[in-house]
Amino acid sequence: MKYIYLLMYVLLFLFAPTIFATESLMPDKKPPLPKAASEALANSISTFPQFTKEQVKESTPRTSEEWRNYVHSRNAEQKKKIKKMKKELNVDVELIKLNGVVTRKLTPKVITPEFSDKVYIDIHGGAFVLFGGLPSIEEGLLVAERLGIVVYSVDYRMPPTFPFPAALNDVVTVYNDLLQQFGEGNIFVGGTSAGGGLVLSLVQSILANETALPIAVYAGTPWADLSKTSDSLYVNEEIDNVLVTYDGFLQSAAELYAGKKALTDPAVSPLYGTFKAFPPTLLVTGTRDMFLSDTVRVSRAIRDSGGMAQIDIFEGLSHAEYLIFYKTPESETTYRTMKTFFLSHIY
Amino acid sequence: MKYIYLLMYVLLFLFAPTIFATESLMPDKKPPLPKAASEALANSISTFPQFTKEQVKESTPRTSEEWRNYVHSRNAEQKKKIKKMKKELNVDVELIKLNGVVTRKLTPKVITPEFSDKVYIDIHGGAFVLFGGLPSIEEGLLVAERLGIVVYSVDYRMPPTFPFPAALNDVVTVYNDLLQQFGEGNIFVGGTSAGGGLVLSLVQSILANETALPIAVYAGTPWADLSKTSDSLYVNEEIDNVLVTYDGFLQSAAELYAGKKALTDPAVSPLYGTFKAFPPTLLVTGTRDMFLSDTVRVSRAIRDSGGMAQIDIFEGLSHAEYLIFYKTPESETTYRTMKTFFLSHIY
Numbered sequence: 001m002k003y004i005y006l007l008m009y010v011l012l013f014l015f016a017p018t019i020f021a022t023e024s025l026m027p028d029k030k031p032p033l034p035k036a037a038s039e040a041l042a043n044s045i046s047t048f049p050q051f052t053k054e055q056v057k058e059s060t061p062r063t064s065e066e067w068r069n070y071v072h073s074r075n076a077e078q079k080k081k082i083k084k085m086k087k088e089l090n091v092d093v094e095l096i097k098l099n100g101v102v103t104r105k106l107t108p109k110v111i112t113p114e115f116s117d118k119v120y121i122d123i124h125g126g127a128f129v130l131f132g133g134l135p136s137i138e139e140g141l142l143v144a145e146r147l148g149i150v151v152y153s154v155d156y157r158m159p160p161t162f163p164f165p166a167a168l169n170d171v172v173t174v175y176n177d178l179l180q181q182f183g184e185g186n187i188f189v190g191g192t193s194a195g196g197g198l199v200l201s202l203v204q205s206i207l208a209n210e211t212a213l214p215i216a217v218y219a220g221t222p223w224a225d226l227s228k229t230s231d232s233l234y235v236n237e238e239i240d241n242v243l244v245t246y247d248g249f250l251q252s253a254a255e256l257y258a259g260k261k262a263l264t265d266p267a268v269s270p271l272y273g274t275f276k277a278f279p280p281t282l283l284v285t286g287t288r289d290m291f292l293s294d295t296v297r298v299s300r301a302i303r304d305s306g307g308m309a310q311i312d313i314f315e316g317l318s319h320a321e322y323l324i325f326y327k328t329p330e331s332e333t334t335y336r337t338m339k340t341f342f343l344s345h346i347y
Numbered sequence: 348m349k350y351i352y353l354l355m356y357v358l359l360f361l362f363a364p365t366i367f368a369t370e371s372l373m374p375d376k377k378p379p380l381p382k383a384a385s386e387a388l389a390n391s392i393s394t395f396p397q398f399t400k401e402q403v404k405e406s407t408p409r410t411s412e413e414w415r416n417y418v419h420s421r422n423a424e425q426k427k428k429i430k431k432m433k434k435e436l437n438v439d440v441e442l443i444k445l446n447g448v449v450t451r452k453l454t455p456k457v458i459t460p461e462f463s464d465k466v467y468i469d470i471h472g473g474a475f476v477l478f479g480g481l482p483s484i485e486e487g488l489l490v491a492e493r494l495g496i497v498v499y500s501v502d503y504r505m506p507p508t509f510p511f512p513a514a515l516n517d518v519v520t521v522y523n524d525l526l527q528q529f530g531e532g533n534i535f536v537g538g539t540s541a542g543g544g545l546v547l548s549l550v551q552s553i554l555a556n557e558t559a560l561p562i563a564v565y566a567g568t569p570w571a572d573l574s575k576t577s578d579s580l581y582v583n584e585e586i587d588n589v590l591v592t593y594d595g596f597l598q599s600a601a602e603l604y605a606g607k608k609a610l611t612d613p614a615v616s617p618l619y620g621t622f623k624a625f626p627p628t629l630l631v632t633g634t635r636d637m638f639l640s641d642t643v644r645v646s647r648a649i650r651d652s653g654g655m656a657q658i659d660i661f662e663g664l665s666h667a668e669y670l671i672f673y674k675t676p677e678s679e680t681t682y683r684t685m686k687t688f689f690l691s692h693i694y
Binding site: 034 | 378379381382383384572576577578579581582583586618634635639640643644646647650651658659660661662663680684
């Protein structure tokens with residue numbers, strides 16, 4: 001966030017006349033706070049920094065060096081949050097390698113009996129560029145503590161240094177390693193945003209290779225189409241507090257990740273791949289989420305292929321806020337739902 | 348529609364300078380056609396009449412006489428569509444009375460064996476004021492034909508002549524009559540929009556009176572909160588092709604229906620009532636639907652009360668377009684899903 005603030009000052013100084021002139025012509029697109037969301041969510045929304053799409057576009061890094069600085073700055077900020085969460089939650093964190101891939105094993109103090117021989121593979125989000133290192137365990141910590149399950153958070157390689165297929169290869173490697181260790185019928189996989197997209201790509205890769213499937217998967221507001229196709233990218237632009245706009249940061253991150261692949265290649269955008277024979281899939285999104293459409297399209301693709309997808313949507317919730325605002329009832333409900341969903345699919 | 352067209356000409360003539368002046372200052376809020384929706388839906392959206400919120404507000408009737416004329420004109424237009432649908436679909440329509448309430452019994456040519464001793468009670472939409480008479484069978488025709496089940500469409504009384512509780516009383520009367528005829532475990536209930544809201548009110552009334560519940564219910568994009576509370580009423584304003592805005596027509600229709608009740612009274616806005624012990628509930632909405640939030644809030648209320656709610660959402664779909672554009676794949680999927688859902692809950 002620090003990086004964005006710094007840029008904001010510079011931008012405000014440079015572009016103030018343009019920005020204010022434009023704003024005076026534009027009606028206020030922002031709706032009032034969602035009255036039917038929880039009070040905690042409404043409060044979190046009102047105190048979260050608000051950026052315009054122009055600000056997001058202008059603050060997007062342009063060179064590899066700018067990207068590295070940007071990522072470093074955002075990750076440093078995020079690390080503070082994770083250290084605070086680590087103190088609050090009763091989870092032990094152990095840095096390990098699985099077949100060469102950096103992974104963190106998260107062990108909660110209390111394990112749910114039904115999960116005693118099960119593990120959860122956590123694939124972090126961050127637009128395929130952010131939250132490497134310690135920040136990768138943000139959602140893993142919540143899953144470990146709230147579900148009572150051992151979690152392996154994959155610290156996969158990312159652009160600008162490692163574009164596609166490095167991240168997916170790392171995730172597949174960890175899956176295969178843990179499958180060998182724990183055996184069929186003992187693995188859950190999940191992730192949010194870019195992590196949710198990688199979960200879907202992992203399942204498609206497992207199906208293509210005819211490896212054993214996970215028991216069930218979770219894809220929270222998955223970035224499943226890297227091309228600017230989904231309707232909510234337009235409708236919820238500047239309504240979604242977290243993503244704000246596709247132009248700029250997300251568009252550039254998508255291109256960095258895809259590398260030489262087209263953005264509509266099924267390998268990078270799982271929505272263009274097959275959803276046949278998917279395991280039971282839990283999807284989570286919100287009415288203000290710019291990835292509402294990606295999530296909805298995945299739910300349709302799975303159901304239309306004869307599979308089982310449960311979709312949980314929260315009123316007034318922007319992208320991944322059930323994770324970002326982890327003390328809201330919306331967050332508690334998300335992971336309680338995940339626990340019930342996983343328990344109901346153990347065989 | 349004729350009435351709106353007529354008004355449009357008058358309004359265009361009277362307000363043209365204001366409208367064009369305002370529009371030139373406003374950015375185009377309309378997103379591009381949803382690329383990931385079906386081609387048929389995208390075509391239907393692009394040929395459907397597009398109104399601004401100002402046009403809808405200005406065309407709202409103000410006196411009881413204006414309401415009667417408006418309703419008469421809209422119903423006459425809708426009747427043409429229904430007559431066309433009746434010719435296309437293999438459904439026999441018989442006008443009957445059930446304990447004094449005007450009802451139409453719809454019998455399809457082919458009955459699904461599992462539904463041979465079951466019936467479906469259809470509660471039509473139309474903002475609690477529209478689509479009395481023959482138009483009341485619009486969704487009933489589709490349900491009868493596509494599910495292969497006998498349907499009873501309730502032609503409940505409406506404002507301005509009959510405000511709350513007339514409509515709900517009629518629906519409860521028909522339910523009790525058919526419950527006595529067909530017995531417990533043989534009745535499904537469903538409806539769209541205001542009809543979806545009445546379905547929820549009916550279930551709450553059944554639970555309060557400890558009558559036998561329906562096997563399962565369907566509430567398509569239910570109008571479940573008549574006060575302007577839901578977030579998508581703001582976010583999807585002018586994005587939703589069908590409803591366009593809450594101000595004007597919907598606000599006035601809500602007040603006409605509620606009569607002496609407050610708009611947040613649980614009797615008229617089921618979202619303020621209890622969802623405990625609800626039967627399995629199928630909910631349908633779209634990403635552009637102004638009642639997306641009402642639908643989402645109902646799904647949460649049922650799940651948070653320990654019940655089972657399935658929510659089906661379509662990409663780029665505005666309010667009730669799965670019903671209005673009944674030849675789209677989105678419409679086919681809706682009623683195929685309903686059939687599967689009902690079949691899976693027969694006991």
